[in-house]
Amino acid sequence: MMYNPMKETRTARALVMAALALLASPTKAQEPGDILWSTTLEQTVSATHSRPALGPDGTLYVMVKDLFAIAPDGALRWRAPLQSLSVSTVGVSADGQVHISADFGPQKVVIAYNPDGVEQWRTTVDATTSAFYGPSVGPGGDLFAVVGSQGGALGAFALASTGALRWNASGFTDEGTNVKSRDVPLGSDRFFVSERGVPCSPTGWGTAALSFAGDLLWCVPGLVQLRPDVGPGDVVYGIGFNVLTKFSSDGDVLWRFPFPPPVEPLEAPTVGPDGTIYVPEGNELWAFEPDGSVRYHIESGLGSAFGRVSVSPDGQVLLYPVGGSTRELIALDTASGSVLWRTALPYPPDGPPTFSADGQVAYVARWGGPQAPSELMAFYVGDPMTTSRPTADLPSGHVLSVVYPNPFNPQARFTLEVAQSQSVTIAVFDALGRRVALLQDGPLPSGAAHTFTLDGAGLPSGVYVVRALGETFESARTVTLLR
Structure with a gap:
């Protein structure tokens, strides 16, 4: 059986603390969709569709206009007064250093803070437009960002973790039209830019891939108008002109899916950890397999998505933020698209939610406006095993036991019973979606409970997902390694 590994993510943490699961999760029984807390940020700014950033702790x-650090319980840890004219993407490195871009009118700067809120450095960036994408933090700690390069400005560029300019590449002339996304999507060794004005399309839309060293790997004119997303193997999915396009890691077009008319407003795609692609279209949701076939299409009943959707770290729960007069946060089962729960919001969300590392809490932001200040809310998502896979969806007789002990150190065990003999893959993933162990990949006979051992030797403390994928079922369990 061909196994589709979970998505390689863009940061390589040295340590994901096991205490994170305790900090980020509720301490008492909650119902999925419950609001855990809400924190007012006291400032207003125009909407930017950015998302909260999660630090390693x-x-x-x-x-907003200032940078706010909020504890997992909603308390304010610190605030850096900036009075920036525009909202920035926040990039957090593996050591907890926080990076933002600030707009002071004619001057744009990138600023780094340590986890305690002490400024470490600031680098002035020449920019001829207000559009500034990034900074996004690469695996080695370098920062990647894009500004317009007219008039000698930097264009695409990289900064070292010290703030020094590593390189820049001209030929990027964005006019600020792609304002719904301000982060830079990263692959394993490259990053991607889709905007109006790239090296192969100076005056029109295009998509470019640049290596972390600054080399132009490929560039394709047209096709993409919204922020692309990256799948396993550095394949890229982008939407433009009412068509979803998949590019290979070399920039070749692998397939295109034209959305049937009449096409409602499309949002940027989101690639789940298992490679599934999710695209909101007005009040509809499309889910695509990596080969371009449609997994499902929800035609009504959701409300119009407000920005991109978010998928939990284990790939089982999809959060669908709804704006307009509906104002809801909707949780969907990624396997079937069925609604797990929906919660009314006191305000329209602004951008995709952010999950805690264990996937049990989601954070939704509103960046404020004339009627209300900015606000951050935390929602209980729940254990994905009880939330995202209703019993009726699982074939009778396929049972993945709990992992015991939990927490564990250094070993834990679990059993899997299958009703039919079939090929089964059992893999273990860390909180960032990286596969760290493969316990089974081949035929598994029925008629008995098969025992497997998870050996934590060599793994850092943290939350892990054990996922079993068969020909007729899939299931998963979460477990914590605590040294």
């Missing part, structure tokens, strides 16, 4: 970072 569970701290949340949100940029």
